[in-house]
Amino acid sequence: MMGVFHILKVAALAACAIAAPVEERKSGKGPKSFLTEVGNSTWVLGNEIWNVTQGRQYANKLWYKGKDRVGQAVGHYVSYNGAASDLNWTSAAIFDSGSSWINVKFTAKEGDFHWVIHDDLAGAYQYFVNHALPRLGEFRTLWRLDNTSFPNGHTDVKDGVLPPVEEYATATNVQDETWQTADGTFLTKYDWSSFIRTQTFYGVYGDEVGSWYINPGKDYYNGNHLKEELMIHRESKTGDAVQLNMIHGTHYLASASDDFADGKTWGPWLWYLNDGSKDDASQRWEEEDKSWPYEWFNDTGYQSRGSISGRFVLSDGRPASGAAVFLGDSNSNISTADQGRDYYYTVYADNGGNFKIDNVRAGTYGLYAWSNGGSIADVATSFVKNDVVIIQNEENSIKTLNWTVTDTKSRIFQIGSFDHVTDGFALSGPTPFEHARISKCPANLTYTIGASNTSDWCFGQSALGTWSINFNLSSIPSSAAGAKLTASLAGFSGGSSANILLNEVKVGNITTNSALLVSSQDTYRGATRAGEWRLLEFPVAGGLLKEGNNRVDIKVTSSTQWRGWLWDSIVLEWV
Numbered sequence: 208m209m210g211v212f213h214i215l216k217v218a219a220l221a222a223c224a225i226a227a228p229v230e231e232r233k234s235g236k237g238p239k240s241f242l243t244e245v246g247n248s249t250w251v252l253g254n255e256i257w258n259v260t261q262g263r264q265y266a267n268k269l270w271y272k273g274k275d276r277v278g279q280a281v282g283h284y285v286s287y288n289g290a291a292s293d294l295n296w297t298s299a300a301i302f303d304s305g306s307s308w309i310n311v312k313f314t315a316k317e318g319d320f321h322w323v324i325h326d327d328l329a330g331a332y333q334y335f336v337n338h339a340l341p342r343l344g345e346f347r348t349l350w351r352l353d354n355t356s357f358p359n360g361h362t363d364v365k366d367g368v369l370p371p372v373e374e375y376a377t378a379t380n381v382q383d384e385t386w387q388t389a390d391g392t393f394l395t396k397y398d399w400s401s402f403i404r405t406q407t408f409y410g411v412y413g414d415e416v417g418s419w420y421i422n423p424g425k426d427y428y429n430g431n432h433l434k435e436e437l438m439i440h441r442e443s444k445t446g447d448a449v450q451l452n453m454i455h456g457t458h459y460l461a462s463a464s465d466d467f468a469d470g471k472t473w474g475p476w477l478w479y480l481n482d483g484s485k486d487d488a489s490q491r492w493e494e495e496d497k498s499w500p501y502e503w504f505n506d507t508g509y510q511s512r513g514s515i516s517g518r519f520v521l522s523d524g525r526p527a528s529g530a531a532v533f534l535g536d537s538n539s540n541i542s543t544a545d546q547g548r549d550y551y552y553t554v555y556a557d558n559g560g561n562f563k564i565d566n567v568r569a570g571t572y573g574l575y576a577w578s579n580g581g582s583i584a585d586v587a588t589s590f591v592k593n594d595v596v597i598i599q600n601e602e603n604s605i606k607t608l609n610w611t612v613t614d615t616k617s618r619i620f621q622i623g624s625f626d627h628v629t630d631g632f633a634l635s636g637p638t639p640f641e642h643a644r645i646s647k648c649p650a651n652l653t654y655t656i657g658a659s660n661t662s663d664w665c666f667g668q669s670a671l672g673t674w675s676i677n678f679n680l681s682s683i684p685s686s687a688a689g690a691k692l693t694a695s696l697a698g699f700s701g702g703s704s705a706n707i708l709l710n711e712v713k714v715g716n717i718t719t720n721s722a723l724l725v726s727s728q729d730t731y732r733g734a735t736r737a738g739e740w741r742l743l744e745f746p747v748a749g750g751l752l753k754e755g756n757n758r759v760d761i762k763v764t765s766s767t768q769w770r771g772w773l774w775d776s777i778v779l780e781w782v
């Protein structure tokens with residue numbers, strides 16, 4: 208990926224990589240940022256504002272504003288598949304440098320982790336270049352920091368004090384990283400989750416210092432618009448303040464397991480230190496966002512970018528207003544949520560169905576679109592076009608994309624919008640994450656088409672009981688061979704199952720452990736707005752429907768607490 212010149216330069220530097228900048232520093236020339244090897248696989252790197260002591264696995268000291276900000280905590284590391292595999296650094300060297308910056312490369316057998324340190328920057332740009340990562344689901348970099356310096360956490364949906372570790376000690380563990388306190392409330396790290404692609408700045412902070420992640424661009428992340436991740440949390444065993452950078456994550460997904468090409472690069476993002484000011488971190492996000500893609504990042508693949516634009520028109524003539532548009536894998540049988548081996552772009556079309564994505568890495572993509580509600584909330588079908596080629600420095604324009612939709616005149620009823628989220632249903636808000644909120648949805652519910660309101664349907668279903676939909680048919684169209692029932696789920700955590708009945712005859716099912724419905728880690732981890740979306744379609748024999756009153760029942764036949772499904776929409780239509 209790097210030019211030949213670079214490889215030679217690294218080789219030439221290898222012998223004196225560490226000593227040279229120190230000499231330059233003494234002579235007053237060259238960068239003040241430094242990397243020093245202190246022996247026994249230990250290095251100190253930083254500038255005059257901060258410095259980090261990096262061991263074979265962990266960077267366990269961070270000097271900033273007169274104190275070590277790691278303290279008793281673990282520090283900085285890079286790991287995959289949960290905490291199972293922390294990378295081991297076999298060497299470190301200055302990979303590149305300018306008059307006021309250095310690019311430090313730590314090498315592990317899986318790949319290289321870089322810190323780009325500028326003399327006047329509190330923090331560093333960081334990136335990882337894959338060479339031999341195994342197939343994995345989770346891959347992350349993180350800071351586990353001193354909890355007295357960093358008592359608070361911030362994401363775009365939550366801000367406040369991280370619950371003290373003492374509270375965990377007196378509470379009862381009820382599931383994966385979730386505790387119930389004596390007063391019945393829950394403590395869970397998943398409260399500190401968010402949607403990663405709309406994230407601006409996030410991190411941990413206190414009165415003296417703040418440590419933030421600012422990830423502009425985001426094309427190296429896996430998943431689509433609704434990709435959720437754990438962002439920060441209190442480490443429940445040690446009390447560390449944890450700042451996560453889930454660059455490939457699965458916390459809310461079903462099966463995001465990927466192999467990566469040699470050279471796949473995550474980042475650069477900015478790890479940013481300040482005095483704890485959220486306003487300052489926010490301003491820094493604005494600056495970084497404007498500067499993306501970074502001109503200074505001298506990497507051929509990263510700099511080779513073009514744009515794509517086009518207009519989506521539905522086959523019934525309507526513009527695909529506000530549609531979610533995703534540029535991902537070409538000719539893939541993996542859902543957009545679970546795609547993650549390469550680079551991914553997410554935008555929304557305008558009211559006229561037009562979209563444009565700038566700064567796409569050159570390559571071959573699949574172009575996908577689906578309804579994001581609004582005036583096309585009736586659209587259940589998705590659009591896909593494979594083999595879309597993005598050419599460097601070219602505006603790749605596709606004039607009209609014809610998106611086949613079904614005739615809405617055939618609709619018997621629809622509850623909720625096709626938008627892949629629970630918005631509009633009871634209890635879907637106000638926050639997108641809350642452990643056990645699904646237990647507040649009723650076991651039994653009756654919804655009458657023509658009389659009930661969308662907000663009478665609840666966002667998630669789990670409890671044993673029946674949700675009934677009553678509807679009237681004035682006549683049975685002679686042209687209809689039968690009907691189709693569509694259950695669009697915004698998420699599904701296995702453990703609960705249901706039968707779907709029409710006039711007391713089973714026509715469909717939502718079944719745990721079925722090949723069609725792999726469990727995802729969304730509903731039980733308190734996702735209330737979205738998780739991994741699935742579309743279930745069931746044919747209905749025409750003879751089951753009759754003039755006058757009819758009823759669809761979603762009858763939960765087995766239930767596991769907090770597990771079940773999030774509703775996106777439910778539709779019955781003639782076919």
Ligand SMILES: *[C@@H]1O[C@H](CO)[C@@H](O)[C@H](O)[C@H]1NC(C)=O
Pocket residue numbers: 247262263
């Ligand atoms: C070298 O580091 C290892 C682990 O990082 C430690 O166990 C060992 O005591 C260190 N040796 C010296 C001489 O500092």
Ligand SMILES: *[C@@H]1O[C@H](CO)[C@@H](O)[C@H](O)[C@H]1NC(C)=O
Pocket residue numbers: 243251257258270273
């Ligand atoms: C790291 O920072 C501390 C505190 O400012 C300082 O005492 C120490 O000398 C620095 N380390 C290096 C190698 O510059």
Ligand SMILES: *[C@@H]1O[C@H](CO)[C@@H](O)[C@H](O)[C@H]1NC(C)=O
Pocket residue numbers: 291292293294295
């Ligand atoms: C790093 O080394 C430790 C042993 O010190 C080992 O347990 C761990 O598996 C290694 N990490 C990887 C990713 O191989």
Ligand SMILES: *[C@@H]1O[C@H](CO)[C@@H](O)[C@H](O)[C@H]1NC(C)=O
Pocket residue numbers: 279280354355370371372373445446447
């Ligand atoms: C901070 O961590 C220490 C252990 O290093 C723990 O004793 C203390 O309770 C933690 N503080 C909070 C607020 O969780």
Ligand SMILES: *[C@@H]1O[C@H](CO)[C@@H](O)[C@H](O)[C@H]1NC(C)=O
Pocket residue numbers: 210212213505506510
């Ligand atoms: C990248 O680095 C090489 C070698 O230093 C240089 O020749 C080239 O102009 C640089 N490219 C960019 C885009 O900065």
Ligand SMILES: *[C@@H]1O[C@H](CO)[C@@H](O)[C@H](O)[C@H]1NC(C)=O
Pocket residue numbers: 522609610611
């Ligand atoms: C779009 O495709 C449908 C069939 O899927 C076809 O009937 C219709 O004519 C097409 N519209 C345009 C504008 O090409």
Ligand SMILES: *[C@@H]1O[C@H](CO)[C@@H](O)[C@H](O)[C@H]1NC(C)=O
Pocket residue numbers: 540541542
């Ligand atoms: C996709 O196709 C591959 C290869 O044909 C197969 O192994 C895999 O199971 C399929 N995945 C899904 C989600 O259908």
Ligand SMILES: *[C@@H]1O[C@H](CO)[C@@H](O)[C@H](O)[C@H]1NC(C)=O
Pocket residue numbers: 660661662
């Ligand atoms: C439906 O519910 C919404 C949200 O609660 C409310 O604003 C609206 O007035 C309700 N409409 C009817 C017809 O009850």
Ligand SMILES: *[C@@H]1O[C@H](CO)[C@@H](O)[C@H](O)[C@H]1NC(C)=O
Pocket residue numbers: 650651671672673
């Ligand atoms: C739900 O309805 C069934 C059938 O009427 C009834 O047996 C059950 O007690 C109800 N559950 C709740 C929680 O009300």
Ligand SMILES: *[C@@H]1O[C@H](CO)[C@@H](O)[C@H](O)[C@H]1NC(C)=O
Pocket residue numbers: 715716717718721723743744745
């Ligand atoms: C559930 O529905 C699917 C069709 O979506 C069908 O293939 C499967 O056999 C059904 N399973 C049960 C247990 O009824």
Ligand SMILES: *[C@@H]1O[C@H](CO)[C@@H](O)[C@H](O)[C@H]1NC(C)=O
Pocket residue numbers: 657679754755756
């Ligand atoms: C449904 O149809 C039945 C019989 O045709 C009628 O008595 C009833 O009033 C209708 N209900 C609604 C809500 O239209």
